[in-house]
Amino acid sequence: MSTPAMSRVVVIGSINVDLVVAADHLPRPGETVLGGRFARHFGGKGANQAVAAARAGASVLMVGAVGHDRYGDESLAALAAEGIDVSRVRRVDAPTGVALIAVAADGENQIVVAPGANAEVSMEDAAVNGLPAGPGAMLTCLEIPMRAVVAAVATAVRLGLQPIVNPAPGQRLPAEVLAAGPILTPNQDELLTTSGAADIEAALTSLAAGGARAVVVTLGASGAMLADGRRRVSFNALPVEVVDATGAGDTFSGVLAAWLAEGGTLDVAVAAANAAAGLSVTQPGARSGMPTRAQIEVSLGR
Numbered sequence: 001m002s003t004p005a006m007s008r009v010v011v012i013g014s015i016n017v018d019l020v021v022a023a024d025h026l027p028r029p030g031e032t033v034l035g036g037r038f039a040r041h042f043g044g045k046g047a048n049q050a051v052a053a054a055r056a057g058a059s060v061l062m063v064g065a066v067g068h069d070r071y072g073d074e075s076l077a078a079l080a081a082e083g084i085d086v087s088r089v090r091r092v093d094a095p096t097g098v099a100l101i102a103v104a105a106d107g108e109n110q111i112v113v114a115p116g117a118n119a120e121v122s123m124e125d126a127a128v129n130g131l132p133a134g135p136g137a138m139l140t141c142l143e144i145p146m147r148a149v150v151a152a153v154a155t156a157v158r159l160g161l162q163p164i165v166n167p168a169p170g171q172r173l174p175a176e177v178l179a180a181g182p183i184l185t186p187n188q189d190e191l192l193t194t195s196g197a198a199d200i201e202a203a204l205t206s207l208a209a210g211g212a213r214a215v216v217v218t219l220g221a222s223g224a225m226l227a228d229g230r231r232r233v234s235f236n237a238l239p240v241e242v243v244d245a246t247g248a249g250d251t252f253s254g255v256l257a258a259w260l261a262e263g264g265t266l267d268v269a270v271a272a273a274n275a276a277a278g279l280s281v282t283q284p285g286a287r288s289g290m291p292t293r294a295q296i297e298v299s300l301g302r
Ligand code: RIB
Pocket: 014, 016, 017, 018, 042, 043, 044, 045, 048, 098, 099, 111, 113, 143, 246, 247, 248, 249, 250, 286
């Protein structure tokens, strides 16, 4: 088993508390479903990605915003307990973000987010002034304002960090974001929304033409596909029983960032991210199943 070099990952993203109800099936529009257990978990795509990167062995700085409320206090404490530096998370006059999540018996979910404090993440926050340049990765998502995402990739370029953009929830990406040469980690739906293209190949071509260094499409039970120039590499999903798919994409992006930040190749980083995402869905909540570095190494057969 290899010992990881302590790599640097800066996550500029969202922080939520997840209010989760399990049910037999997800409600159709207009349908009320009588669910089962209620659970509260820590969430937010950015914060989940930060935890995944930290458990994979990275030294993580979280940049974001929470309210002056109990959810804010608890969210910060949970991140700090993972060894994440939360000194750049601003307390703002808005409630901490909340996600309402339904999880079906097959592990699929439906999520609605009240962004709250996440909508206050500013370009100045994303500039992360005073941070020294050096190697590593910067990971951002679209649960914060797009102007902050644009500033986040500019920060990555300024500091010499590899920008990684998880374009979720799906929105069209501005030209400035693509021009920074990010690695993108959409799911299949987000791939089309992000690019505005009608099919997968057209989307990959347009994102590459815009400047994306590579696109890694997460495919749920079908694993992942790396598109790097003309190269297409498929990665099979781990054969696991899915309990809750919430946070699988975040685990993927966070672990990808951790591996790339320590100088791993894209192919090895995607293999590690794919294995970690598979392990993450075997437990309820976004973070309970996120693996440690050692667990990822074992699942890679090292
Ligand atoms: O990707 C899963 C996350 O999306 C949840 O934790 C929820 O907070 C939403 O942000």
